[in-house]
Amino acid sequence: xxxxxFGPPGAGKGTQAVKxxxxxxxxxxxxxxxxxxxxxxxxxxxxxxxxxxxAGKLVPDDVVIEMTxxxxxxxxxxxxxxxxxxxRDLQQAKALDKLTEIDLVIxxxxxxxxxxKRSTGRRVCPNCDAVYHFLTNPPKKRDICDNCGSALxxxxxxxxxxxxxxxxxxxxxxxPLVAHxxxxxxxxxxxxxxxxxxxxxxxxxxxxK
Ligand code: ADP
Ligand code: AMP
Numbered sequence: 001x002x003x004x005x006f007g008p009p010g011a012g013k014g015t016q017a018v019k020x021x022x023x024x025x026x027x028x029x030x031x032x033x034x035x036x037x038x039x040x041x042x043x044x045x046x047x048x049x050x051x052x053x054x055a056g057k058l059v060p061d062d063v064v065i066e067m068t069x070x071x072x073x074x075x076x077x078x079x080x081x082x083x084x085x086x087x088r089d090l091q092q093a094k095a096l097d098k099l100t101e102i103d104l105v106i107x108x109x110x111x112x113x114x115x116x117k118r119s120t121g122r123r124v125c126p127n128c129d130a131v132y133h134f135l136t137n138p139p140k141k142r143d144i145c146d147n148c149g150s151a152l153x154x155x156x157x158x159x160x161x162x163x164x165x166x167x168x169x170x171x172x173x174x175x176p177l178v179a180h181x182x183x184x185x186x187x188x189x190x191x192x193x194x195x196x197x198x199x200x201x202x203x204x205x206x207x208x209k
């Protein structure tokens with residue numbers, strides 16, 4: 001299955017994508033993770049992307065589209081994928097339409113103040129990209145990744161002012177894509193409030209039987 005996990009920053013896309021990818025045995029492709037790895041390695045792409053990401057703005061379409069197209073062509077994505085963080089505007093959605101067919105768009109939605117709480121409390125593993133929340137989804141050992149033992153960090157763009165800019169960017173530029181996918185008849189809304197397992201069950205309910 002080729003699935004897009006759609007929704008505002010902090011809705012829980014990455015958290016749910018990891019679980020769904022395991023279940024469906026397809027890769028989880030997060031454009032945010034790919035960009036952050038490039039920033040950490042100081043590649044040309046990372047150096048270009050960094051200032052946009054730090055400000056909560058979208059990285060320019062041409063580079064993100066090229067990066068995602070390359071990733072989707074890798075052999076592990078042939079049988080399907082969970083795409084998280086792409087597309088984020090109409091130009092990206094149209095580029096994706098040309099690259100591949102999408103079977104399902106899962107649209108996570110949540111109250112804006114809950115989005116802020118989730119993002120500002122997020123802690124991530126810089127080594128394996130695992131995601132935690134210091135209150136609602138803590139690691140077993142404080143600030144240590146359960147998977148690989150690395151020290152967790154707070155993302156630079158998870159400070160409250162940048163989080164609010166990212167939510168505004170989503171509302172203005174990304175949310176209109178809901179109409180694009182509704183028009184194709186492949187969008188399913190899923191309320192993202194409640195425990196992670198509860199949200200997971202709601203997602204499983206919208207998968208084709
Ligand atoms: P996104 O990928 O949409 O930005 P994440 O999956 O990174 O969102 O989740 C944002 C934050 O909220 C993380 O700190 C994560 O641990 C936490 N989180 C995710 N789902 C839930 C949930 N259902 N209840 C509480 N916290 C959650
Ligand atoms: P995310 O990990 O999805 O929260 O993304 C973090 C940041 O990476 C975003 O705020 C953007 O700056 C950048 N980014 C990720 N995906 C895209 C995309 N599809 N288009 C443009 N910028 C992106």
